[in-house]
Amino acid sequence: MRRFLHADPTVCVGCRICELVCSLHWEKTLNPKKARIRVRRVDPGLDVVVACRNCDEAWCIEACPEEALRRNQQGIIVVDKAKCKGCSACVEACPFGAIFLNPETGKATKCVACGFCTRFCPVNTLQILTPEELATLKQQKVIRHECASLLDDLRSERHNQGGEA
Amino acid sequence: MSARTRLGGYAGRSLDVDLSKRTCKSVPLRRQFALTYLGGQGFASRLLYDFVGPEVDPLSPGNVLILSTGPFTGTLWPQASRFVVAAKSPLTGIFGEAHSAGHWGPELKFAGFDFIVLHGRAKSPAYLFIDDGKAALLDAKDFWGHNTQETTDMIKEAQGDSTVRVACIGQAGEKLVRFAAVINDYDRAAARSGMGAVAGSKQLKAIAVRGSQDIPVAKPDRYLAVLEELHHKMLGSPFTASRAAYGTTNLVELMQEIGRLPTNNMRSGVFSGYRKISGETIKEKYLVKPRADFACLQRCGRYTLVRTGPYAYCGGGPEYESQAALGSRCGNDNVESVLYGHHLCNLYGLDTISTGATISWAMECWDQGLLKAADTGGVKLNWGNHESIVQLIHLIARREGFGNVLAEGSYRAAEALGRGTEQFVMHSKRQEIAGQEPRAQKSMGLAAATAARGADHLYAFPVLDEVGFDKEIGIRYGKQYLPEIGDRLNPKYKGVMVKENEDFCAVVESLGVCKYGTLIPPVLFYEDVVAAFDVTVGVPLTVADFRRIGERIVNLNRCFNVREGIRRKDDTLPPRLTKVPAPEGPSKGQVVELEQMLDEYYAQRGWHKHEGLPTRNTLHRLGLDDTAKDLARRDITLPAST
Numbered sequence: 128m129r130r131f132l133h134a135d136p137t138v139c140v141g142c143r144i145c146e147l148v149c150s151l152h153w154e155k156t157l158n159p160k161k162a163r164i165r166v167r168r169v170d171p172g173l174d175v176v177v178a179c180r181n182c183d184e185a186w187c188i189e190a191c192p193e194e195a196l197r198r199n200q201q202g203i204i205v206v207d208k209a210k211c212k213g214c215s216a217c218v219e220a221c222p223f224g225a226i227f228l229n230p231e232t233g234k235a236t237k238c239v240a241c242g243f244c245t246r247f248c249p250v251n252t253l254q255i256l257t258p259e260e261l262a263t264l265k266q267q268k269v270i271r272h273e274c275a276s277l278l279d280d281l282r283s284e285r286h287n288q289g290g291e292a
Numbered sequence: 293m294s295a296r297t298r299l300g301g302y303a304g305r306s307l308d309v310d311l312s313k314r315t316c317k318s319v320p321l322r323r324q325f326a327l328t329y330l331g332g333q334g335f336a337s338r339l340l341y342d343f344v345g346p347e348v349d350p351l352s353p354g355n356v357l358i359l360s361t362g363p364f365t366g367t368l369w370p371q372a373s374r375f376v377v378a379a380k381s382p383l384t385g386i387f388g389e390a391h392s393a394g395h396w397g398p399e400l401k402f403a404g405f406d407f408i409v410l411h412g413r414a415k416s417p418a419y420l421f422i423d424d425g426k427a428a429l430l431d432a433k434d435f436w437g438h439n440t441q442e443t444t445d446m447i448k449e450a451q452g453d454s455t456v457r458v459a460c461i462g463q464a465g466e467k468l469v470r471f472a473a474v475i476n477d478y479d480r481a482a483a484r485s486g487m488g489a490v491a492g493s494k495q496l497k498a499i500a501v502r503g504s505q506d507i508p509v510a511k512p513d514r515y516l517a518v519l520e521e522l523h524h525k526m527l528g529s530p531f532t533a534s535r536a537a538y539g540t541t542n543l544v545e546l547m548q549e550i551g552r553l554p555t556n557n558m559r560s561g562v563f564s565g566y567r568k569i570s571g572e573t574i575k576e577k578y579l580v581k582p583r584a585d586f587a588c589l590q591r592c593g594r595y596t597l598v599r600t601g602p603y604a605y606c607g608g609g610p611e612y613e614s615q616a617a618l619g620s621r622c623g624n625d626n627v628e629s630v631l632y633g634h635h636l637c638n639l640y641g642l643d644t645i646s647t648g649a650t651i652s653w654a655m656e657c658w659d660q661g662l663l664k665a666a667d668t669g670g671v672k673l674n675w676g677n678h679e680s681i682v683q684l685i686h687l688i689a690r691r692e693g694f695g696n697v698l699a700e701g702s703y704r705a706a707e708a709l710g711r712g713t714e715q716f717v718m719h720s721k722r723q724e725i726a727g728q729e730p731r732a733q734k735s736m737g738l739a740a741a742t743a744a745r746g747a748d749h750l751y752a753f754p755v756l757d758e759v760g761f762d763k764e765i766g767i768r769y770g771k772q773y774l775p776e777i778g779d780r781l782n783p784k785y786k787g788v789m790v791k792e793n794e795d796f797c798a799v800v801e802s803l804g805v806c807k808y809g810t811l812i813p814p815v816l817f818y819e820d821v822v823a824a825f826d827v828t829v830g831v832p833l834t835v836a837d838f839r840r841i842g843e844r845i846v847n848l849n850r851c852f853n854v855r856e857g858i859r860r861k862d863d864t865l866p867p868r869l870t871k872v873p874a875p876e877g878p879s880k881g882q883v884v885e886l887e888q889m890l891d892e893y894y895a896q897r898g899w900h901k902h903e904g905l906p907t908r909n910t911l912h913r914l915g916l917d918d919t920a921k922d923l924a925r926r927d928i929t930l931p932a933s934t
Contacts, residue, residue, distance in 0.1 A: 174582040
């Protein structure tokens, strides 16, 4: 199953520590523009982490004239830096804006779901997930939200019963 | 500087801008300068001393405006987003500075510059655009007259890139309101001492930045391990969860509890309506989510929403100071007007502290019958009149009607009005005292009196005596000063505390990091700075080195002010705080024993206590002989020793 980096935009606070950690981990420097992810602030109130989803139907792979992009055995799309000419066809093809050109080398760079950044997330919202896991997470959130009053009622009922016993 | 010896942490260059001649020059950072003054406030202190003498009017082209980051700005240090804006202050006439966070400072470094120095005055409204090592002055005529939000949006649109970071002024800065702020990233404010007015006087509307360059790390193989340890320390503090939940908004409740919540122009330190403007109320009804500045673990930033009514808005903030200034200080318990007033101040580019304090001064004058409707253009100024507070914010920013009087700040407004209104100005060195009623915490009184930019809680930020930090007090100041130093009502050893804090704060502000995490909660201290500096910058400075740098910066700021005529006579508080006992609450009967604390403070500083002058010995020890010579040349005789 393919995996990708995900963060809840209502929980993310936009500190961009993940960008810094990513650039340190992969490029040994502090430079958010060399990171393989981006955090974008969308008001009112959202902070969105943009990272490659490793789509099953990967337009970036098809778009690359150099065949520099391929999917590895773990289902992650990776860039062959030796082949990449920096034409940015993949940047254009990606519907999520999740592929970037390294400002120094000019070559394509993207999140490979290594998960290194997740351990630095101060609000613990960054996670490497499969689509199934993401769906489960969203279901739980919606259920908690929509059934909040019902759950409260049940809890207080149980509490009352416990009190009488 | 060769590539081999390039310092980590720093961008390595500065930008010298002459607005009159429309030139921008990129200048390499000198290693010696960096390691003597660190960055941020330290850079600004040295540059201001060298460029701006007593002959320069703060609103003339001769003043310089400095924006400076530090070596930790934009790095992984917990809360590493800070930068300073500095100039001679139009509010105080002396050393002026304001600090802000957000994402602008880090972006300046990614664009290749540690700091910017702006000279002169543009012939017509201009903005500076810095794009990856290149800088240009561009036309800002179309943005002039617009608020900070519109200006930010228009510049992003003009550059065709929403990721450009903008620091700008609103109408208040254009109109030279003496407490106008510089606003960056929409809602972060370099608020105090009128830096927005200095920008306005130079016809500088904004500085926009964008960059993709490295902040190099000296020891990348060890860097992450050292910084991750600091992250763990920070996240392990119980304060971090509280900051995330409330930001600083719940300080209203805590300050009420110790009687330190300024109420009705500091007549009192307790406010009966405090619950209505409290952190709990804001969290329950108006908070959308916490927001973090760059590399911030504390996330005290708020994003708030008032859905309907006359005070509907959506945006950043507030924090404690704004709640106190526009709320309790004005006797105002209408929380939506406090939130909206704060938002308006951000849009116009106003310091909420001086805005609220100046309005509360006018309200007390009204209450005392010294101001009448004929003076105020019909605006009624009874305590808690929230409609009038909001109306006055508009009038001040536009310098219309009575707002034009208040736009001068409470000190000058009282000077112009006379009639005994002067006694109600809550200031030191002409800047309004922030949200700390010092009769309830003596160290805050001393801190306000000695701060270089005029009344200020942040220059020393003495907070460990607020309540229950005796262990940390022992570590930071010495166990021999306990228990008195930890007792907020006892003036003893507060000179020790304020001196030590001023030095450490200067280091913190010069590194480009936040006082949260360093001063409160007291998690990160000199040893952590030493460890992080080594792996970031690559120079093994010691704790003693950093202490000396902090002390050097504070002494240099004092020398700037001494050159402007500041002496012990100016290190004062209003008689209300030193002579009139607090009327009610936990600090009932207390006054600020300022003179006793000042004696101790000057002794700690190695300054002569008669006039509060640094001695030649002290300046020599700190490597400031050149500064002592400059003062001597101007016939200011410093004592040789205490």
